[in-house]
Amino acid sequence: MSLPPLKRRRAPRGAGEQLRDEILDATTELLLETGHAKAVSIRSVAQRVGVTPPSIYLHFADKDALLDAVCARYFEKLDEQMQQAAADQPNAVEVLRAQGLAYVRFAMQTPELYRIATMGEGRPGSDVDTTLNSSAFQHLLNSVQALIDEGIYPPGDPTIPALQLLTAAHGVAALLISKPYLPWGDVDEFVDQTLSAACLGRVVLGLVDGDATPAQTVEWLLDRQPRERKS
Known part of the structure; x- marks a missing residue:
């Protein structure tokens, strides 16, 4: 009733x-x-x-427009959380790491809203995409550009590395939400290690030959380890 x-x-x-x-x-x-x-x-x-x-x-206009507006506001709040987490970090690497951690934590706090906002049927030009591009993603883009400017990341367009990092954060959040029963161990530690690997992996890729294979990259890294660690 x-x-x-x-x-x-x-x-x-x-x-x-x-x-x-x-x-x-x-x-x-x-x-x-x-x-x-x-x-x-x-x-x-x-x-x-x-x-x-x-x-x-x-x-x-309809229910879809209403849900779009809810999701757009969700991304605005996500951006606020990411910027609060990034404030007062000591360097650009820590800023990027803090933004990624805040992204995953915020997603896990409101999993249903996160599913609708990021895994629903996309409509290019919707309020959701406009808000994401102008807020959370734009700040992530700025963080990548800062790493490029400092010579930590290799030079180039920051868009692709920013999308790669967003993909890593989204993948972790989506799996933690949809498959909470997997043996994650300490969730915070898992998220931190995964996002740190994504952030720092870009540094390594910038140091080796751009055409190097994964095996050649590993060999290059091993050659630069201290002798005591090799033995």
């Missing part, structure tokens, strides 16, 4: 943005409570807010 919507006082002039935020809050709450986007409807959101469904459509 569904409950009737709560009576809501008429919003004062200029309060449309407040109602929009309430709609986004209600949608987010329902996603977290139900655990799946399919369980959330325009009607259930309207009921939670205390308005009629037509009031929702004044702000969002």
Whole structure:
């Protein structure tokens, strides 16, 4: 049995943005409570807010647009967490590492929102892609550029290495969320080691010949180990 919507006082002039935020809050709450986007409807959101469904459509064309807006706001909050984690880090490498760790931790705090935001059907030019490109990914791009400027990463376009690092963080987050029963051991330690390998691997690739095979890269590294470690 569904409950009737709560009576809501008429919003004062200029309060449309407040109602929009309430709609986004209600949608987010329902996603977290139900655990799946399919369980959330325009009607259930309207009921939670205390308005009629037509009031929702004044702000969002359909359910997809509403979910897009929720995910876009999610990426804004993700970016805030990543920047807070990166603040006051001693160098560019630690900034990049902190951003990756914050990314995975934030994803694990709200797995359903993360699934919808990153693993739903993509629509180029959507609010989700626009927000990601202008916030979290842009700051990641800036961190890679800083490493290039300092000579730590090899010169070139920072876009590909930034995407590679984003892929590593996303892969770790997605597997931890979808397969929590795998033998991860200490999760924080696993995440840190995996992302550190991704960050520092780029340094190694910049030191060896760009055409070197993995076997040649290993040989190059072994040749540079201290003699006592070889024996």
